[in-house]
Amino acid sequence: MAPNFDTYHLLTPSEAALWAAQRLSLFSPGASLKAAEIGDGNLNYIFRVVDTATGVSVVLKQSGDTARISDQFKVSPDRNRIEHDVLVRYNAVVPGLVPQVYASDPVLNLTAMEDLSSHRILRKGWLEGRLYPRAAEDLAEFSVKTLVATSDGVLDPKQKKALVRDFINPDLCEITEDLVFTEPFADLRRRNLVSQALLPFVEKELYEDRRLRLEVAKLKAGFLSGSQALIHGDFHTGSVFVREDSTKVIDPEFAFFGPAGFDPGVMAANAVFALLSARAEGRENEAGTFLVRFVDRFIERWKDLWSVSVSDPSFQVPGYAEWHLNRVLSDAAGSAGLELCRRTVGIAQVKDLTALADPQARLRAQRASVRAGKALILGRDRVRSGNDYWKTVRRAAAKEGLD
Amino acid sequence: MAPNFDTYHLLTPSEAALWAAQRLSLFSPGASLKAAEIGDGNLNYIFRVVDTATGVSVVLKQSGDTARISDQFKVSPDRNRIEHDVLVRYNAVVPGLVPQVYASDPVLNLTAMEDLSSHRILRKGWLEGRLYPRAAEDLAEFSVKTLVATSDGVLDPKQKKALVRDFINPDLCEITEDLVFTEPFADLRRRNLVSQALLPFVEKELYEDRRLRLEVAKLKAGFLSGSQALIHGDFHTGSVFVREDSTKVIDPEFAFFGPAGFDPGVMAANAVFALLSARAEGRENEAGTFLVRFVDRFIERWKDLWSVSVSDPSFQVPGYAEWHLNRVLSDAAGSAGLELCRRTVGIAQVKDLTALADPQARLRAQRASVRAGKALILGRDRVRSGNDYWKTVRRAAAKEGLD
Numbered sequence: 001m002a003p004n005f006d007t008y009h010l011l012t013p014s015e016a017a018l019w020a021a022q023r024l025s026l027f028s029p030g031a032s033l034k035a036a037e038i039g040d041g042n043l044n045y046i047f048r049v050v051d052t053a054t055g056v057s058v059v060l061k062q063s064g065d066t067a068r069i070s071d072q073f074k075v076s077p078d079r080n081r082i083e084h085d086v087l088v089r090y091n092a093v094v095p096g097l098v099p100q101v102y103a104s105d106p107v108l109n110l111t112a113m114e115d116l117s118s119h120r121i122l123r124k125g126w127l128e129g130r131l132y133p134r135a136a137e138d139l140a141e142f143s144v145k146t147l148v149a150t151s152d153g154v155l156d157p158k159q160k161k162a163l164v165r166d167f168i169n170p171d172l173c174e175i176t177e178d179l180v181f182t183e184p185f186a187d188l189r190r191r192n193l194v195s196q197a198l199l200p201f202v203e204k205e206l207y208e209d210r211r212l213r214l215e216v217a218k219l220k221a222g223f224l225s226g227s228q229a230l231i232h233g234d235f236h237t238g239s240v241f242v243r244e245d246s247t248k249v250i251d252p253e254f255a256f257f258g259p260a261g262f263d264p265g266v267m268a269a270n271a272v273f274a275l276l277s278a279r280a281e282g283r284e285n286e287a288g289t290f291l292v293r294f295v296d297r298f299i300e301r302w303k304d305l306w307s308v309s310v311s312d313p314s315f316q317v318p319g320y321a322e323w324h325l326n327r328v329l330s331d332a333a334g335s336a337g338l339e340l341c342r343r344t345v346g347i348a349q350v351k352d353l354t355a356l357a358d359p360q361a362r363l364r365a366q367r368a369s370v371r372a373g374k375a376l377i378l379g380r381d382r383v384r385s386g387n388d389y390w391k392t393v394r395r396a397a398a399k400e401g402l403d
Numbered sequence: 404m405a406p407n408f409d410t411y412h413l414l415t416p417s418e419a420a421l422w423a424a425q426r427l428s429l430f431s432p433g434a435s436l437k438a439a440e441i442g443d444g445n446l447n448y449i450f451r452v453v454d455t456a457t458g459v460s461v462v463l464k465q466s467g468d469t470a471r472i473s474d475q476f477k478v479s480p481d482r483n484r485i486e487h488d489v490l491v492r493y494n495a496v497v498p499g500l501v502p503q504v505y506a507s508d509p510v511l512n513l514t515a516m517e518d519l520s521s522h523r524i525l526r527k528g529w530l531e532g533r534l535y536p537r538a539a540e541d542l543a544e545f546s547v548k549t550l551v552a553t554s555d556g557v558l559d560p561k562q563k564k565a566l567v568r569d570f571i572n573p574d575l576c577e578i579t580e581d582l583v584f585t586e587p588f589a590d591l592r593r594r595n596l597v598s599q600a601l602l603p604f605v606e607k608e609l610y611e612d613r614r615l616r617l618e619v620a621k622l623k624a625g626f627l628s629g630s631q632a633l634i635h636g637d638f639h640t641g642s643v644f645v646r647e648d649s650t651k652v653i654d655p656e657f658a659f660f661g662p663a664g665f666d667p668g669v670m671a672a673n674a675v676f677a678l679l680s681a682r683a684e685g686r687e688n689e690a691g692t693f694l695v696r697f698v699d700r701f702i703e704r705w706k707d708l709w710s711v712s713v714s715d716p717s718f719q720v721p722g723y724a725e726w727h728l729n730r731v732l733s734d735a736a737g738s739a740g741l742e743l744c745r746r747t748v749g750i751a752q753v754k755d756l757t758a759l760a761d762p763q764a765r766l767r768a769q770r771a772s773v774r775a776g777k778a779l780i781l782g783r784d785r786v787r788s789g790n791d792y793w794k795t796v797r798r799a800a801a802k803e804g805l806d
Contacts (some may be wrong), residue, residue: 221727
């Protein structure tokens with residue numbers, strides 16, 4: 001029986017191969033295609049389809065109306081449309097820094113894109129001690145270009161409003177609102193994952209610190225109603241494919257118009273995880289260098305690009321560019337701090353910390369992460385350079401003997 | 404020939420009567436209906452339809468794809484849908500403070516609503532020296548209830564996102580962006596209306612004041628990307644029908660999710676126009692009292708309502724309510740200042756000032772308005788009470804001999 005592509009269902013690998021043969025001009029007629037499901041994320045299914053004769057390959061990403069990890073967890077398949085449409089925009093703004101997109105299927109909630117099997121996920125590469133000399137500059141370039149292009153003063157206000165509407169993303173924003181901005185600071189649903197050894201520290205430093213929770217509430221208000229730019233929304237080292245000579249940002253399914261500082265802040269925090277993980281095990285890695293270079297390059301490129309991009313005369317008045325960048329940098333530092341806390345105590349943790357085999361080393365890295373996170377949130381209006389991040393993290397690490 | 408209600412066209416009065424007879428259950432079958440077009444606004448057409456036997460009446464508001472004042476001026480008829488949908492919401496949140504809505508016709512871009520002919524427009528009533536003892540409290544109540552109900556922490560985040568999408572309002576926001584936030588401070592399109600006598604003052608105090616223009620740019624950024632609450636968007640004394648015993652807010656066609664302080668600030672500024680107009684002619688009126696009572700009541704009721712409405716625990720942390728209200732009050736003072744400037748020098752002026760017959764009196768009132776506007780914009784973070792508005796306005800008026 002021929003497969004039915006007219007109603008949504010999760011494809012089998014052989015259906016995925018057939019879909020690719022039928023819908024994509026990438027493969028010759030009659031090519032022998034093989035497919036496998038290779039996904040390991042929480043939400044979606046990933047099929048890799050290869051022409052066994054030529055080696056030409058493609059990736060199909062399919063989204064259901066529940067999460068891959070649990071069909072109890074409903075999440076709108078509209079995320080596939082958002083990811084596709086954002087990737088198309090990214091290909092126009094930062095070509096080469098994202099996978100190419102070949103086709104989408106709104107019935108099957110499926111997007112066909114460039115196969116990046118020759119790359120490695122940045123988080124994994126760093127855990128293996130690899131070096132990626134281009135990553136900091138490429139990711140800063142990606143972040144600045146995508147954010148500035150969709151900012152007020154650059155994008156026409158009517159075009160912006162149309163995009164705001166297209167990229168309203170209730171289900172995936174809810175995940176971020178709950179997991180980043182709420183639960184790490186008040187374990188309302190008892191979903192946090194905190195060891196007994198860490199719990200007293202977390203209770204004191206996060207749950208019971210009202211000054212911190214007030215600052216977190218301010219950041220949450222900005223996330224809920226600050227539609228500054230089209231943000232990736234999940235811009236961490238697990239959303240980046242790297243080779244020594246190539247950087248590709250993937251997975252923008254959380255994209256929506258939000259605070260421009262969110263993306264660079266989350267990326268900075270994920271460099272800190274790699275750094276703390278290496279220190280906790282006495283390994284060397286490049287994450288500290290990456291952190292400073294990424295932030296400084298972000299600031300430098302933002303200034304360059306903003307000055308040549310801003311077309312609304314209202315925003316060309318002296319002092320505005322600096323004021324606006326400072327807002328972005330405060331939000332970035334705040335977002336970095338949130339990410340450091342939430343990936344340490346929340347439901348979605350990072351391998352950098354969880355994979356630390358020695359419980360004492362893990363505990364020290366976790367505490368240092370929370371300390372750095374708090375310092376970045378509370379001091380976010382004074383974090384204005386890569387070195388400011390570096391000093392904050394070093395102080396937090398030193399308190400836990402990780403210097 | 405029977406009128407065709409299946410395609411959009413501007414109704415004749417007799418078609419309006421027929422539409423009302425056919426579509427509304429307000430009138431008995433066979434009732435003798437008379438209709439007249441009674442509009443005097445810039446954008447839309449207003450038909451009043453009356454049953455000559457019973458006196459029962461209704462108002463039909465119809466919107467074309469151009470402005471009433473000029474068919475060169477294109478503006479989306481979608482504003483009629485927005486006005487209808489917002490009025491329906493307002494009727495649920497502040498019943499009695501808005502006209503009842505009977506029906507809408509998305510083909511004709513028409514909304515049928517309560518006839519308020521027994522009321523007077525507040526701006527006109529004040530120019531005639533009338534007193535409206537309920538207006539300050541009613542309008543503060545309207546503003547607080549509509550804003551708090553649609554704020555983050557009160558409205559469910561997913562419901563809010565759906566409403567943000569429904570009320571994206573590109574054409575009418577563009578009018579505000581241009582006329583309120585841009586042109587009064589840089590006469591880019593040469594549309595400002597400034598007399599030769601006033602021009603040197605305006606050039607120095609507005610066009611050439613870079614410190615002011617920087618603060619205006621910050622406010623414009625907030626208007627473009629701060630989706631705090633569903634705002635009325637045109638909340639001035641010409642959008643309020645009053646009787647001694649009744650207050651009705653009309654015309655929410657500019658509504659969208661924007662800064663919560665915008666509405667109360669614009670209303671406060673329009674009380675200042677009435678005040679300056681009366682002072683310039685040596686008349687008495689209640690606008691000064693209104694100003695102080697409106698602002699203080701807004702603050703008092705906001706505190707009351709916020710504390711019982713906020714349901715998101717993140718925003719129940721001590722200090723957040725105060726921080727958030729202070730942001731709203733800063734935006735309100737800034738918006739009041741913008742309104743004072745733009746209605747004095749921009750293309751859409753207010754009768755309070757333009758109707759001043761004596762050129763010297765008019766000039767003094769105009770200069771006082773710009774002075775008060777600047778002071779409110781530049782000092783907005785210190786404007787925290789009705790008395791703060793009052794003192795600012797009194798100082799500006801005194802400089803022009805209007806004390």
